[in-house]
Amino acid sequence: MPYLQFAGFGDVALIRRFDLKANLISALVERWCTETHTFSMPCGEFTITLEDVAMQLGLRVVGAVVTG
Template sequence: MVPPEDTYHVLRTRGNGPIYWPDEWIMPYLDVARFGSVALIHVFKLRANLIYTLVERWHPKTLTFHLSCGKCTITLENVALQLRLSMDGDVVTGLNLVVEPIVLCYDFLGCSPGDAGAKFTNLKFSWLKENFKRLSSNAIERGKMCAAQAYILQLIGRAYVKRQ
């Protein structure tokens, strides 16, 4: 079905990932943290015609899709099953006051943006990418764990930035 000319809108896709593929050396660590399948989300190609069909059938007042088979909606459980995310365990919410951010950064990443003498106040995605995008084949386990944690930070951080 072709929409009337006056209601046609171009759909543009946006990626929320870290903009690089995870190194093969960190994939086992992402799997242990249950982020392996999430890291591979941007592997899928989007088909604009299928997305348009779903958008066309979405009813925001009822939060449902009206399809030929009936009404349906997407639940958090559906998303968790598709992404193989655990729904058990502690919930991560809220804001915490970090007294010594440089210590926290060293604990999780093994280095800090403040290493160059600048005062450390925040993490930038560009710094994470620059420092953790590639690992050498002889990287020690601690380096692989830090790279996996940096990748997870980017996955979560980019999703949070896009949502706001």
């Protein structure tokens, strides 16, 4: 935990559960395109970026790289 705090990811350790919606997950799996690593939607192709994940989880994505 101290390493997570130092790197600015301390809040990740507080995430305990997710309310997953099976129908939403199934819909996304059906639309996943393995060749382009994107979701094929009726209005175009979309991908999930690091910025999207950071925004959802409240993570800091600037600064030095942290590796194990």
